[in-house]
Amino acid sequence: MTLLESPRADVLEDSSSSQKGLPDFTTDEYKDAYSRINAIVIEGEKEAHDNYVSIGTLIPEQAEELKKLAMMELRHMKGFTACGRNLGVKADMEFAEKFFAPLHGNFQSALKVGDLTSCFLIQAILIEAFAISAYHVYIRVADPFAKKITENVVKDEYLHLNYGQEWLKANLETCKSDLVKANKENLPLIKSMLDQVADDAEVLQMDKEELMEEFMIAYQDSLLEIGLDSREIARMAIAAVV
Numbered sequence: 001m002t003l004l005e006s007p008r009a010d011v012l013e014d015s016s017s018s019q020k021g022l023p024d025f026t027t028d029e030y031k032d033a034y035s036r037i038n039a040i041v042i043e044g045e046k047e048a049h050d051n052y053v054s055i056g057t058l059i060p061e062q063a064e065e066l067k068k069l070a071m072m073e074l075r076h077m078k079g080f081t082a083c084g085r086n087l088g089v090k091a092d093m094e095f096a097e098k099f100f101a102p103l104h105g106n107f108q109s110a111l112k113v114g115d116l117t118s119c120f121l122i123q124a125i126l127i128e129a130f131a132i133s134a135y136h137v138y139i140r141v142a143d144p145f146a147k148k149i150t151e152n153v154v155k156d157e158y159l160h161l162n163y164g165q166e167w168l169k170a171n172l173e174t175c176k177s178d179l180v181k182a183n184k185e186n187l188p189l190i191k192s193m194l195d196q197v198a199d200d201a202e203v204l205q206m207d208k209e210e211l212m213e214e215f216m217i218a219y220q221d222s223l224l225e226i227g228l229d230s231r232e233i234a235r236m237a238i239a240a241v242v
């Protein structure tokens, strides 16, 4: 009976969250979880900026374009900093730096030897797909201020994903085996980052399975676009679970 009373448009518009209701953004529990999640996002955006600038040093003819992507990341960082401030939360940056350290280390090693394939896979595919999945899920349960900011950010993240995708696509013939190898080394790190953030995300009403699902969609779509076939993609995705 009560089902008939629920407004149909609402059900169509939003999935699970509108029926569950949004979290209480003012509780200590919410703010505590947000202090880590917000820091992760701020640190991720800052490192993304640095990574695009670094990639530009390896492709001088595209440095200008990469600088533009990097500037977007700084804007994202400022936007998410404002989200934390708006909720009265102090971001735990020390936690976030540790959170990114393994992936950051792998990116730096790749950069040092001029391994563009790994650099693009780490930053433009894995990190951007991670961000896209997280932002999509967050938008459904965010406070109105953060929702608006995140909606604008996620559009840019697709541009970043596409940029890396295009480079890998154009170079696939020579970089395929390196791509598979880099994926094997780095996809497990993304999985472990997701595991580490899952409890805090849950407090924000972000469901872990939903995050994984959104990540897999962005990841698979991107590898398909780069030119890998379903079997190759399945093999690559398995690296996350073995």
Ligand code: PL3
Binding pocket: 037, 038, 040, 041, 044, 045, 048, 073, 076, 080, 083, 127, 128, 130, 131, 134, 135, 138, 157, 160, 197, 201
């Ligand atoms: C690159 O443009 C951005 C890199 C950021 C990576 C963020 C990963 C996010 C994981 C946690 C999900 C929370 C989303 C909530 C936003 C305040």
Ligand code: FE2
Binding pocket: 045, 048, 072, 073, 076, 131, 153, 157
């Ligand atoms: Fe970003």
Ligand code: FE2
Binding pocket: 048, 073, 128, 156, 157, 160
């Ligand atoms: Fe980005």
